[in-house]
Amino acid sequence: MYMTITTARSHHWSRRGMVAPILLLALAARADMEQLDDLALSQVQAQSGITLEMELSMAADRLSYYDDGQGVHLEGLRVGSASDSDQGAFHRIKVDVGTDASLNLEYLVEDRRVEFADIRLAGAPGVGIGGFFFDQSLAGTLSIRQDGGVGGNGYTFDSAYTMTGGRLGYQTNGNTVFLDDVTMDVEALGVTLDLVGSTLEINSPRVTGNWRVGAMRYSSDPASYGRSTNPTTGLPLPSYGGLQGSYEMSSWTGITAGGRSGEGLRLDHEATIYTASFIYLDDDSALAFRDITGEYRIHDLRVDVDQDWSGRPAVALTLGKLEGNLNIGAIEVGSSGASFGSVNLNFLLEDQVFNGRTYRNAVYLQGGGHPDAGPQGLRLAAEWSLRLADLSYTEDGNRIIFSGLQSWGRGDVTVNVTRNEVRNGTRFYDGLRIGFDGLEAGYRINGLRVGSDDAQLQGGTELLLALGFYPAYEFELDGHVTLGAGGASGEGLTVNSDIQIRNGKAAVIAAPYNEGVGEIPQKGLWLTEMTYDGHIRDMTLDVTDGGLAIETGEAWSTMDIGNVRVGTKEDGASFGRVQLQKYELGSTTLVKPGGAGDVCVGATGSSASACGAAGGQWEERGSEGVTIAMKNILARGESNNKKNAILWENNRGVDGRGQPINNTGMGLLVDDIHTSDGGDFNGSGVDDNTYGIRTDLSVDVYQTRVIKKTNGPDSQGIVGNRGDEKIMMPGNPGGYRYVSAPGPGDVANRPLGFAVKAETRFKELSINNIDLVHPTGGHQTVVYGAKLQNFDIRANLTATPIP
Amino acid sequence: MNLSRVYLNPAVLAAMLSLASYPVHAEMAPLGDEALANVSGQGGIYLSGDISINDVGGPIENSYFGRCDESDKKCGARFAYRLREDGGWLVLDEIKGLFAFEGLTLRVRKIDSGFEGDGELFDRDVIELGLPDTVRFTDVQFKLAASSTARPTDPGFMQTDIFAVQMQGDVIMQGNLLVFPDGNP
Numbered sequence: 001m002y003m004t005i006t007t008a009r010s011h012h013w014s015r016r017g018m019v020a021p022i023l024l025l026a027l028a029a030r031a032d033m034e035q036l037d038d039l040a041l042s043q044v045q046a047q048s049g050i051t052l053e054m055e056l057s058m059a060a061d062r063l064s065y066y067d068d069g070q071g072v073h074l075e076g077l078r079v080g081s082a083s084d085s086d087q088g089a090f091h092r093i094k095v096d097v098g099t100d101a102s103l104n105l106e107y108l109v110e111d112r113r114v115e116f117a118d119i120r121l122a123g124a125p126g127v128g129i130g131g132f133f134f135d136q137s138l139a140g141t142l143s144i145r146q147d148g149g150v151g152g153n154g155y156t157f158d159s160a161y162t163m164t165g166g167r168l169g170y171q172t173n174g175n176t177v178f179l180d181d182v183t184m185d186v187e188a189l190g191v192t193l194d195l196v197g198s199t200l201e202i203n204s205p206r207v208t209g210n211w212r213v214g215a216m217r218y219s220s221d222p223a224s225y226g227r228s229t230n231p232t233t234g235l236p237l238p239s240y241g242g243l244q245g246s247y248e249m250s251s252w253t254g255i256t257a258g259g260r261s262g263e264g265l266r267l268d269h270e271a272t273i274y275t276a277s278f279i280y281l282d283d284d285s286a287l288a289f290r291d292i293t294g295e296y297r298i299h300d301l302r303v304d305v306d307q308d309w310s311g312r313p314a315v316a317l318t319l320g321k322l323e324g325n326l327n328i329g330a331i332e333v334g335s336s337g338a339s340f341g342s343v344n345l346n347f348l349l350e351d352q353v354f355n356g357r358t359y360r361n362a363v364y365l366q367g368g369g370h371p372d373a374g375p376q377g378l379r380l381a382a383e384w385s386l387r388l389a390d391l392s393y394t395e396d397g398n399r400i401i402f403s404g405l406q407s408w409g410r411g412d413v414t415v416n417v418t419r420n421e422v423r424n425g426t427r428f429y430d431g432l433r434i435g436f437d438g439l440e441a442g443y444r445i446n447g448l449r450v451g452s453d454d455a456q457l458q459g460g461t462e463l464l465l466a467l468g469f470y471p472a473y474e475f476e477l478d479g480h481v482t483l484g485a486g487g488a489s490g491e492g493l494t495v496n497s498d499i500q501i502r503n504g505k506a507a508v509i510a511a512p513y514n515e516g517v518g519e520i521p522q523k524g525l526w527l528t529e530m531t532y533d534g535h536i537r538d539m540t541l542d543v544t545d546g547g548l549a550i551e552t553g554e555a556w557s558t559m560d561i562g563n564v565r566v567g568t569k570e571d572g573a574s575f576g577r578v579q580l581q582k583y584e585l586g587s588t589t590l591v592k593p594g595g596a597g598d599v600c601v602g603a604t605g606s607s608a609s610a611c612g613a614a615g616g617q618w619e620e621r622g623s624e625g626v627t628i629a630m631k632n633i634l635a636r637g638e639s640n641n642k643k644n645a646i647l648w649e650n651n652r653g654v655d656g657r658g659q660p661i662n663n664t665g666m667g668l669l670v671d672d673i674h675t676s677d678g679g680d681f682n683g684s685g686v687d688d689n690t691y692g693i694r695t696d697l698s699v700d701v702y703q704t705r706v707i708k709k710t711n712g713p714d715s716q717g718i719v720g721n722r723g724d725e726k727i728m729m730p731g732n733p734g735g736y737r738y739v740s741a742p743g744p745g746d747v748a749n750r751p752l753g754f755a756v757k758a759e760t761r762f763k764e765l766s767i768n769n770i771d772l773v774h775p776t777g778g779h780q781t782v783v784y785g786a787k788l789q790n791f792d793i794r795a796n797l798t799a800t801p802i803p
Numbered sequence: 804m805n806l807s808r809v810y811l812n813p814a815v816l817a818a819m820l821s822l823a824s825y826p827v828h829a830e831m832a833p834l835g836d837e838a839l840a841n842v843s844g845q846g847g848i849y850l851s852g853d854i855s856i857n858d859v860g861g862p863i864e865n866s867y868f869g870r871c872d873e874s875d876k877k878c879g880a881r882f883a884y885r886l887r888e889d890g891g892w893l894v895l896d897e898i899k900g901l902f903a904f905e906g907l908t909l910r911v912r913k914i915d916s917g918f919e920g921d922g923e924l925f926d927r928d929v930i931e932l933g934l935p936d937t938v939r940f941t942d943v944q945f946k947l948a949a950s951s952t953a954r955p956t957d958p959g960f961m962q963t964d965i966f967a968v969q970m971q972g973d974v975i976m977q978g979n980l981l982v983f984p985d986g987n988p
Contacts, residue, residue: 523911565984616853678956761861
């Protein structure tokens with residue numbers, strides 16, 4: 001590999017003292033740079049401390065990196081002042097040599113910008129990845145002494161610096177997103193650098209820091225490039241919100257020459273996070289991830305300039321293995337610091353065969369993005385294989401594990417910064433556009449485990465169907481999600497999206513894919529041969545004091561399920577075809593901390609005594625947990641695409657391969673389902689529709705009563721009589737027994753379950769008509785309207801394994 | 804016992820789902836150990852809890868609907884439909900009640916043995932709803948009526964109650980409800 005620089009220009013002025021050797025190292029690559037003469041260098045030895053001040057301004061038309069003859073070019077490189085592109089950036093470096101022969105640098109950098117206009121790959125003419133800029137002011141110290149971590153000729157570094165006024169921006173086709181007002185304090189002591197064999201090893205035994213991003217901003221005006229404000233109005237550019245965090249960690253990094261093929265780089269990296277926090281701020285309301293700990297190991301990450309699986313030139317990042325665990329001690333929202341609980345993730349990314357095909361972990365970075373958005377953008381030809389992960393959630397000390405999570409996929413993801421326009425026939429929206437282009441992907445979980453890792457596998461995701469959660473899902477995805485800056489008010493996110501799914505296979509109920517003796521076909525209730533076409537307009541996401549608030553302007557979708565199958569997704573017997581159409585205007589969702597709180601199960605009562613007297617069971621489910629409050633306003637049908645309807649079709653004709661052909665069978669159509677408030681109360685001439693269907697779903701992990709239904713041994717071989725209660729055995733994880741008359745000590749050891757409390761209410765839900773549909777005879781109405789009024793349905797259900 | 808008695812055509816699926824307590828399996832023998840050993844797809848869920856409809860009332864507060872402690876108001880839910888374009892409405896009115904249970908199970912399993920030899924012939928995957936032994940009904944009620952208008956607050960509203968049902972106490976529900984596709988999809 002080698003690097004070239006073409007048409008470079010640089011200027012610096014030495015004001016006092018001498019240029020330090022470290023600076024010479026940094027600038028050595030510049031072909032036409034002024035070199036210090038011998039006289040100047042000789043003065044270095046004559047002074048105990050040297051101060052260098054300079055205005056640094058540098059530009060290069062192109063900086064190229066070649067790997068096995070394939071090049072990647074950084075174009076329009078410039079280093080200089082951030083506030084004035086004609087000026088250099090002020091640097092002051094004090095150099096001192098300590099009595100222990102250490103080299104001590106104290107440096108100050110003011111208002112520096114490093115930027116390049118585009119990144120291009122040789123062999124991909126006319127398209128680029130886009131431009132970046134990085135602004136910063138720095139004040140810090142760096143001490144270097146010989147003798148690294150493993151003896152010999154290594155080096156040891158102590159570094160500490162403060163960065164202020166930072167910006168990090170990405171621009172495509174004149175539109176920019178950037179981190180603004182970034183500040184950072186970093187201290188890394190005792191960092192060693194050694195050459196071990198052919199590997200350069202960097203060991204950082206302790207790195208601490210804190211950082212803050214004042215705002216994440218968006219601009220579609222090229223005139224505001226690199227600025228925080230609109231140049232015309234002087235107002236701040238719209239913001240997605242701010243971020244802040246802190247960390248204390250150690251790390252080890254190994255860098256070796258040699259790519260996945262021929263030249264390139266190999267990186268190995270291990271890190272331990274002792275403590276960290278990550279906070280998202282939206283108009284001063286915080287979503288905080290606190291008490292983060294964890295560790296991870298990156299094994300054999302290679303960087304090459306190469307081609308992807310389709311022969312497209314790319315910067316290739318290919319991974320051998322990434323494994324680790326991450327623990328978030330508390331997820332809090334709002335000023336009161338109310339907590340959802342804690343989350344733990346164990347993960348292993350490694351090559352694995354899914355559906356008969358080997359998936360790897362690789363990203364191929366290419367230029368271009370969406371072809372209609374302009375010449376600049378990022379295209380990621382991505383392939384991933386999450387071989388195994390366990391995601392656990394703990395609230396009020398009780399834990400639920402989404403066990404055996406696997407995911408795989410391959411396809412293109414595009415990234416563009418776009419503006420509100422129709423360009424080359426495609427509709428774009430303001431914001432960061434993440435596009436999906438032929439992405440084939442899937443995921444599955446083996447089941448839930450409640451309480452501990454060795455608890456029996458169980459279902460339970462069925463209780464979350466109202467949230468659109470499937471325990472297994474495979475699909476081919478096209479479309480985009482565009483994240484605009486600014487929420488319902490002030491900072492936040494605005495989402496516009498158009499998503500198309502083909503060949504979808506989603507499980508509504510899923511048995512495990514592995515019961516402990518190897519992989520088996522996952523049985524369940526499957527929605528297969530599924531296509532989905534969904535659109536969202538002006539959906540805002542904000543963090544408020546009460547929680548995460550989502551308001552959707554307009555959303556419509558059609559899910560066409562070719563077969564609803566029982567058994568396996570490939571050949572389970574089918575109930576026929578189901579088509580679900582949705583059309584909502586002004587729906588909202590609030591995700592808030594805290595679960596069901598105090599609940600009377602099995603009766604009605606607002607206190608423990610009243611509940612018990614009514615024959616119920618009083619449960620105090622604690623202060624943590626999750627509650628999702630949804631308001632779905634089903635609008636009256638506007639067209640065949642925008643309405644709420646359900647079509648069930650069966651007895652279809654088949655094609656030459658024996659596959660059913662849609663619209664050739666008998667159908668039952670429940671048409672134009674919509675909500676209303678039950679009358680026209682505001683005199684607009686049409687019924688008000690503001691209440692919708694309101695659903696509050698609270699999720700906790702809590703104890704429940706499990707009663708044996710038959711005499712004799714259960715599926716685990718534990719013997720008991722019908723009517724006995726299942727009681728867990730403390731100190732024997734997963735162990736339990738049956739008790740005919742449980743005492744208070746037994747009741748305290750009732751099994752933990754996945755507890756979902758749901759309440760759905762609506763004032764009025766109307767069905768315009770129910771038709772029978774014949775493929776040639778057309779529609780025949782059988783029900784001329786139906787109205788459901790004044791419903792309030794509550795369910796307290798706790799899911800445990802089937803004993 | 805013959806398993807074919809519980810075969811259900813998809814055309815009657817909707818009707819079947821509304822008959823959760825219909826004793827379609829009343830004559831079935833419980834699965835023995837041998838059959839259980841052949842159950843593939845462990846997992847599934849055992850549910851304990853309750854489901855209630857308008858236990859304390861619904862969301863509408865008007866001249867007709869109110870909370871359950873308002874003696875002059877109806878606090879149940881109402882479902883009205885009509886089978887002729889300009890006809891009257893058939894109404895299920897004042898629907899309310901609470902159902903409490905332990906042991907409603909849900910899973911997908913394959914039946915390929917048991918049932919006195921019928922299982923082997925059957926050899927299919929089914930969705931199994933295991934009915935809880937006992938379901939406690941508290942103040943379960945509804946009323947069947949005929950009405951001139953869909954909404955009880957519409958002008959010219961008239962309603963004739965046909966009969967009312969009230970249920971209280973424990974209901975024994977044993978066995979499994981098996982749901983599976985049959986016929987041409």
